[in-house]
Amino acid sequence: MADYQLYYWPSIQGRGEFVRLTLEEAGADYVDVARMPEEEGGGAGAVMSMLRDHQGGTAPFAPPVLQHGSLRLAQTATICRYLAERHHLVPRDQPGRLHCDQLALTLADLVNEAHDVHHPVGVGFYYEDQKEEARRRAAFFRDQRIGKFFSYFERVVDENPASGGWLVGSERTYVDLSLFQVITGIEYAFPTSFARTAPDHPGLIALRDRVAALPRIAAYLRSERRIPFNANGIFRHYQELDA
Numbered sequence: 369m370a371d372y373q374l375y376y377w378p379s380i381q382g383r384g385e386f387v388r389l390t391l392e393e394a395g396a397d398y399v400d401v402a403r404m405p406e407e408e409g410g411g412a413g414a415v416m417s418m419l420r421d422h423q424g425g426t427a428p429f430a431p432p433v434l435q436h437g438s439l440r441l442a443q444t445a446t447i448c449r450y451l452a453e454r455h456h457l458v459p460r461d462q463p464g465r466l467h468c469d470q471l472a473l474t475l476a477d478l479v480n481e482a483h484d485v486h487h488p489v490g491v492g493f494y495y496e497d498q499k500e501e502a503r504r505r506a507a508f509f510r511d512q513r514i515g516k517f518f519s520y521f522e523r524v525v526d527e528n529p530a531s532g533g534w535l536v537g538s539e540r541t542y543v544d545l546s547l548f549q550v551i552t553g554i555e556y557a558f559p560t561s562f563a564r565t566a567p568d569h570p571g572l573i574a575l576r577d578r579v580a581a582l583p584r585i586a587a588y589l590r591s592e593r594r595i596p597f598n599a600n601g602i603f604r605h606y607q608e609l610d611a
């Protein structure tokens with residue numbers, strides 16, 4: 369039995385990817401439960417039955433969910449923080465840890481906005497049934513939100529008094545891994561807009577490349593454990609949404 373069990377949808381990066389990246393950089397012993405064959409207890413059904421059959425303690429609302437011994441935790445930012453504290457992926461001091469929380473939740477806001485570009489009316493409707501609204505939402509996201517969020521994170525890197533080019537402190541933390549995921553996701557979904565804005569954010573591009581070169585992350589990105597971006601995840605590429 370692995371130390372950690374991650375429950376997340378098996379065919380997408382989604383929000384589970386922030387947890388996977390943290391587990392990978394931690395060098396943690398984990399199993400991505402739903403990616404196991406169904407006959408071994410895997411598949412999407414494993415996620416649904418875990419949610420349905422949960423008894424005792426605080427029930428999770430939605431995946432990703434991490435199981436560690438008797439502890440079951442949901443909410444991406446909470447899970448990543450928990451893992452990061454156990455595996456030295458956060459600063460030791462409380463202000464540093466709180467600032468990591470602050471940045472993780474700001475990234476979660478950006479992830480929600482990126483998702484809502486292709487589902488502005490609601491997740492219960494197909495993209496094809498909300499294309500017109502998606503087009504309007506995409507223009508706003510591309511023209512105003514990507515730049516605003518990127519400028520913010522660039523500023524945080526610039527103003528970090530420690531050298532190294534990370535977000536908080538002098539070493540990489542779990543929020544650097546999460547920012548890497550968001551930058552690469554936006555690059556995948558909005559390549560034209562990304563190419564236009566990237567030169568204004570050299571600190572972010574350098575951070576992205578530095579994360580990709582971390583030996584454990586580089587090995588993970590090359591492995592089959594890394595699910596490619598696809599048309600069902602949070603970051604989706606629709607040509608008509610990337611002006």
Ligand SMILES: N[C@@H](CCC(=O)N[C@@H](CS)C(=O)NCC(=O)O)C(=O)O
Nearest residue numbers: 382383430431432442443444445476
């Ligand atoms: N704020 C939560 C959001 C969780 C979430 O929306 N999970 C998605 C998959 S990425 C889901 O399956 N949601 C089911 C639902 O909202 O009913 C987090 O960051 O973990």
